[in-house]
Amino acid sequence: MAPKRKPPTKRRKKSSTDEARPVVAPSTTEEEDEGAEKRVVSKLLAKMKLIMESVQKGYTHQTKNIEKLWELKRNCNESGEEFFEEFWYLLQHACLVGAREPPTERIIQFCCKFAIRADLNKEKFSDEEVCETGPFAVLLFNRALQYHTANDKAVRFRLCQIINILLTSLGGDAEIDEELFDKIYSCMLERLKDKVPSVRVQAVHTLNRLQDPADPECPVIKGFLKIMKTDGVADVRRAAVKAIAINSKTLMPLIERTRDTNPGVRKGAYEVLVEKISIRSMKISYRMKIIESGLHDRHASVKSTCVALLRNWLAYYNGDIVRMLQALDVEGKVDLCGEVVKEILAFVTMDNAVKCLQSRLEDGIIPVDQLTPENIFYWRCLVDYCLKNSNTETYDAIMPTLSRFAEYLKNYVVEASKISSEDYDAHYQASYIIQELIKMAKLADMSDEAGRKKLIGVTKFIITEAEITIQSIERLVELYCLAETDEGTRIRTVAEIINDIRNPLEGATQFNLNELDSCEKSDPVTMIRCLTMVTGLVQWVKCDVAFEPTLTGLLENVVMSGVVSHNEIVRHLSVKALGLSCILSKTLAKKYLVFFLQVVMVDNFAEILETSLKVIFDLFLVFGIDTFAEDEQNKKKEAEASKDSTALDDESALSSKLEATRLKGDADIENPIGGLSSDEEETFSDRIIAKFKEFLDDEVLRSVAAEGVAKLIYNGRLLDPQLFSRLMLLWWSPATEGDVLRHSVGMFFSRLGPKNVEMLEMVEQAFFPTLQTVCDAPSTSPLQEINPVNLAELLLSLLPGRHHEQLSITACNELILRPSSKYGRALVKILPLFDILHGDAANLKLVRSLVQQAIDEVDTVSTKKSLTSYLSKMALFLPPEDQSSQHSQGEEEDKENQGTENKTITSPSIKSLPPGSTEKRRKALFANPNQPVDLLDTIT
Secondary structure, eight states: OOOOOOOOOOOOOOOHHHHHSOOOOTTOOHHHHHHHHHHHHHHHHHHHHHHHHHHHTOSTTHHHHHHHHHHHHHTSOSSOHHHHHHHHHHHHHHHTOOSOOHHHHHHHHHHHHHHHHTTSOGGGTTOSOEEEOOHHHHHHHHHHHHTTTOSOHHHHHHHHHHHHHHHHHEEEEEEOOHHHHHHHHHHHHHHTTOSSHHHHHHHHHHHGGGOOTTOTTOHHHHHHHHHHHHOSOHHHHHHHHHHOOOSTTTHHHHHHGGGOSSHHHHHHHHHHHHHHOOGGGSOHHHHHHHHHHHHTOSSHHHHHHHHHHHHHHHHHTTTOHHHHHTTSOTTTOHHHHHHHHHHHHHHSOHHHHHHHHHTTOBTTBOOGGGOOHHHHHHHHHHHHHHHHTTOHHHHHHHSOOHHHHHHHHHHHHHHHTTSOTTOHHHHHHHHHHHHHHHHHHTTSOTTOHHHHHHHHHHHHHHHHHSOOOHHHHHHHHHHHHHHOOOHHHHHHHHHHHHHHHHOOOTTOOOOOGGGOOTTOOOOHHHHHHHHHHHHHHHTTOOSOGGGOHHHHHHIIIIIHHHHTOSOHHHHHHHHHHHHHHHHHOHHHHHHHHHHHHHHHHHOOOHHHHHHHHHHHHHHHHHHOHHHHHHHHHHHHHHHHHTSOSSOOOHHHHHHHHHHHHHTGGGHHHHSTTOOOOTTOOOOHHHHHHHHHHHHHHOTTTHHHHHHHHHHHHHTTSOOOHHHHHHHHHHHHOGGGTTOHHHHHHHHHHHHOOSOOHHHHHHHHHHHHHHHHHHHTOOTTSGGGGSOHHHHHHHHHHTSOGGGHHHHHHHHHHHHHHSTTSHHHHHHHHHGGGSOOTTSOHHHHHHHHHHHHHHHHHOOOHHHHHHHHHHHHHHHTTSOHHHHHTHHHHHHHHHHHHTTOTTSOOOOOOOOOOOOOGGGGGTGGGGOOSSOOOOTTSOOO
């Protein structure tokens, strides 16, 4: 900083105001001198006050007011201390106002602007930047720092704001004294820990220019990083995000704020990425993470800011979309990059979009030797965009005919087969390009008969002759099914191809699945190839698989042979193919349901277990549990009818019992649903529910099981209070933190409204068992961390007000039975949540009497006080005659209730009520930035 200089003393000419000013004679006493000084100061204060009042009205004459105030300062003594004290006296009044009102803000801005320019020449008032701090500004800095620990939060806020504005008003090359710098540094770091959020925000703004990005141990940057991550107030986190300097240490924490719980913080993080960070400064993984969070954000403002970031990145590559895609992970994040291209095409002109592609085309296509993942991906996305937006002219210009494109696909596959097997990266890239070409072929005009025939021949050639990946085979089968419109021909052709692959015999002309030669290939590579084709084919079938002979042969000879394979991938594909077939056929579903249950119990490969369980839930979802229950009853009747009428002798019976005892350990595998003796009354549904409970308790299967059970309940296929209670506890349990089921089950609860009476009864029946499970959980259980009041609030939000009355009566009975337990204490807090005060008067009086009885049962003062308070509130909604006799009636009802502790109190007829206010709380409980899961989608 430049050394301080005293302003030169100038002799002024006398004016009329000088002549009117009283002159202080040298012979006056000290008392007379003090009185004269006070008179002069009072005049100065009055003039300054008029200027300040003018400033509060607007910014129109701010420059003129600065000049007036500067003239007053120039006319004071040389040190300017008197002027500064009066100036500070007036400024203190503004510092006492914590609300950000326009007049107060104008005063603060004016005083700071004047303080920076107070020691300048009059000609420099209009300069936007000031590169030096004069004595007056230093005085204001020191005075503000002196009181930064004031008790009043408004004072602390305003003083931090003054320091911030003073620093901001200084130019970029400004320097301040080192001692003052250290003082500001330490005081503002202390204010970062202030208990008032607005003070912390101003401290962040003040420290913005004092951080050193080159210093890895900079205290300011460390403080900002801590605030960004841990501060509970969104405005403070957002201020830190906007202020923090960017370096290698702060980049990743900034990217993490793009997933903050508050949309304002997320938007602020994207704004910083747009303004301060180039695309070349980030790793590809960082870029993909930023885009994924922004484009999937539920708030439109955050998503629009992410789109602005894409604009910025595209401008860096001069509008070349293909070059920009090279900076992203096109091969690993196909869907996400597709969304990026879609957003870009929405704001660029179509001429520029086509220009990026045509510069790479030769005779309407990209040469085979010049195909890259980025240019084929953009080509396919542009064709898809034109097709969906009915841009026929552009579509015809960039999409070849179907016949030509089929030959183009064949040529690339032939060229890709020449790649050395040792070049893994080239093989991976070629496989990706083949898949993109197949996707693009699906966008071609399938009305071209000659083109479709050409495409069918090419797909059959590639599947049988070329060495391609499993993913490519799956897409080729899908492409073939799209081109071949006749279902029978489609099934026979795929079956013939599978037969040729498993039986590579030269000159074989006769196809017969039931008479396969013994030399058929069953190695894992061949089986995976064939099962992938079967899986792709079944997804396009519309007929009943059980009555289609060719498909039946495929299931028996290909799928069922893969089920017993030792290779996990083969078994997994077999289970998937069989499951898809069962969804198409009720006959197959009944036949193989037990098989899928056995797979879940026996297999130890996680993907196979999950797929089998998904199939089970899908079968119940499509056909209903009653379908399988009826089938079991029919089998029992047939078995009873086929029994021999003659009874077994004692010896045979004893042998059978011993054999059954010996095989008891294998009973679950032979009959996974569970066997029952004739005297047991447990139904098929009860045993299935028991199995579902086991799946929900399994850490490996609980995510799939929870989603499946939620789908069954949502669609009305299975309405069981115990399963609903399990779902609720799993969703609340800290043990499932970060689990996928949190999101899927949360979406289920958010959509579970009053769909029908049976579903509401299920929720009502699950209310108290769920609360009791939480309250009675052992100390080592994670359920101990669940707040039963919050849990009850969520359950009540799912129920209309008319269901609350019976629940409140039951809650009072439960409280009377267990007044001193944790369960009872929780019920005391839950009672006010029931929406019964505007309900039936008879029910309200019954609840009142039960509450009075509960007051006598509880043993803690706080509980009695809570119940008494609730009773007083309830009395306001009773009829006047009931209010006057409340105490006497309470005593009579207490006497009547003595000796009837074990008697259940039931409610009189309950009138239907409109939904209560508790339904308004439902949406607030499920806010989540994660991508929504549609519970109506098929699992497999």
